[in-house]
Amino acid sequence: MSVKLTASALAIAAVATTAAARDQVQVAGSSTVLPYASIVAEAFGENFDFPTPVVESGGSSAGLKRFCEGVGENTIDVANASRKIKDKEVKACAEAGVTDIIEVRIGYDGIVFASQINGPAYTAFQPVDIFNALSAKVVKDGALVENTHKQWADFNGDLPAADIAAFIPGTKHGTREVFEEKVMVEGCKEAGAFDIYMAENGGDKKAAGKACYEVRTDGVSVDIDGDYTETLARIDANPNGVGVFGLAFYENNTDKLKVATMGGVAPSTETIATGEYPVSRPLFFYVKKAHIGVIPGLKEYAEFFVADEIAGPDGPLSEYGLVSDPELAATQAAVSAEETMK
């Protein structure tokens, strides 16, 4: 075994010395941002003399964790995130020496509820319907009881009498947070459960909100830790299933999925841009300022990402399903001035 150890140690040493300085931008993070980032990376490689950046996925949290490992060529330059960076993460970054972080908001992403195209007519939801179907506890006669709803029609006569089966993003996805904040809590408030939780927790808004996030654990609601393709496969196999998708994913699979309105508004880039469709969230990427000037093409990549011809309303990102940011010009200015987070 000692032979083996020395031999591999030699091999590593031999290569480590010859490993040249990195000449392409390395990106990791949210799988929601991945398609957008790869579209930009491809166009960047075509239009600039720099090599095409490398984009990995793995989730917002995993990407930010790698981002905060430190400064240097063997750490990533850009982290994609489908949520804002948390204070905890900024702190972890600072401890590892990553202090100057440029935050770039690229646009908004809509989250849609869709079911099998041949399934029951789930065409109109209110947040309260989702809450009543999936929450661990529901309000009955002014008190919280265990959720025993079996069919959608059990609590809303307008919905089809079909078994409840929901496929929601797992907790490692940034999408889950949006689902909790924009759907579950809203539904919770509407159903009156929020006030009961408030009373129980002595008026603590945060604790009440947390209680609203609780989904039932009797198998009616299934966490999907994989990608939207997995959710699609589950919906394909279950005609009653309702799944949570990104708008871009739905738009590529309109032949298999039927989308539901939320609060009476159909999801589209327009309704999300105006804010009429309630379930949307901003997408971000974070750049290490210390790497600008060290890794060739990093600043150009960041500027190219938010350029009008890419992230603007007629650009390829918007065509793919990103809702372009009305304040794009401010973002462009911030990126070119390399404004860091406070």
Added chain:
Amino acid sequence: MSDATAGTAAPQPSGSKKGSLLQQDARTKRRNAAESRFKFYGVLAVGTGLLFLLVLLWAIITNGAQAFSQTFVSVQVELLESKLDKNGNRNLEDIKKVSTFGYSPLVQNGLLSAVDQSGAETPLSKGKDMKPILSASAAAQLRDYVIANPDKIGETVEFRFLASSRVDGYLKGRVTRESIARDKNIDAAHLDLVDALLEVGVIEKTFNWSFITGSDASDTRPEAAGMGVSMLGSLFMMLVVLGLSLPIGVAASIYLEEFAPQNRWTDLIEVNISNLAAVPSIVFGILGLAVFIQFAHLPQSAPLVGGLVLTLMTLPTIIIATRASLKAVPPSIRDAALGVGASKMQSVFHHVLPLAAPGILTGTIIGLAQALGETAPLLLIGMVGFIASNYPEGVMDGFVSPNSAMPAQIYEWAKRADPAFYERAWGGIIILLVFLITMNIIAILLRRRFERRW
């Protein structure tokens, strides 16, 4: 029983049954029935296995064969000087300033004039209307051409562009007029136009070499995605695996089998090697991340690191195979060599090792084939994602520049939104299977050709 022929009835022991070999009694019948039942179960088991294999192959081939053909559009493009080189001085730096977004209208207008020439009647009359038919890669292809041939600016040149994935899917039957009813990427008027252009030969479906040689493409252009770069990634990884695990594995097994004393330490090592062979591959991925990337500071996403991780995974397989084939060489060979005065080392290297070589090679090839199909450890060292987009610039660069591997590329395609990528994932599986089958056939041939039995 021969005295039974003597005519006198032999006294039968009381309680035993009268029996004849020719006439089956109930018990024999039961035993025979059990045997035929078992045979039937066996055939059933083999049949089920074969059936699964057939279903699998059928699914792979029917889903994946489509990836090997692709729809192309032939277009005459006028390389307008006013658009591509405003100063008219053919300065490469100035030409490069025009991005692919500036080239798109030229391609679209080119197709529009082809439509006019074909005489097809269509409500689509603007250049922009042609966009859903053409791949987004067309503008990049045109830009690359102009930068390589700046002297062609001002002329009209014929190009063969990829059609968009929706048009391609339409010709392959994946996209139908019903399925696009709510699709905002393409509408029925475009499909009518595609039908008309198909007749005049502007659009055609041919074999798709670029699927085998090309690089990965982003989510908006599945039609341009290919396996080529990730195949190179797999190749470089296999070179690392072969270069490290074969010498290390063979040296370790020769030492353990021929030289090492039999004691508690070697027993411990043996047990551990067998255990290592059963460790899930993702564990090696975590190890690779911690040791090679975070500690040794090797580059991320590099085939070199992938190769090192897979080496760790392949070593036990090779050691076990090598030791088995060394054991299979009869002791008489060693004794004879030692008897004529060879040293221990000479007996091993001149006689035992050559006889064991076919077995060692077979084990190595099987180990490599296993490593070739491995995805899990690559997830952790950053080889899965939008990575296989640049061809390596040379042999050294091939080892250290970011790349993916065939199974990782397939995994990546399988989870993308556009169904066209799904078809490519199946196509990728066909390529991967061809590689694996070839490697296994080589292993079988080597064994057939060189193996000796004593």
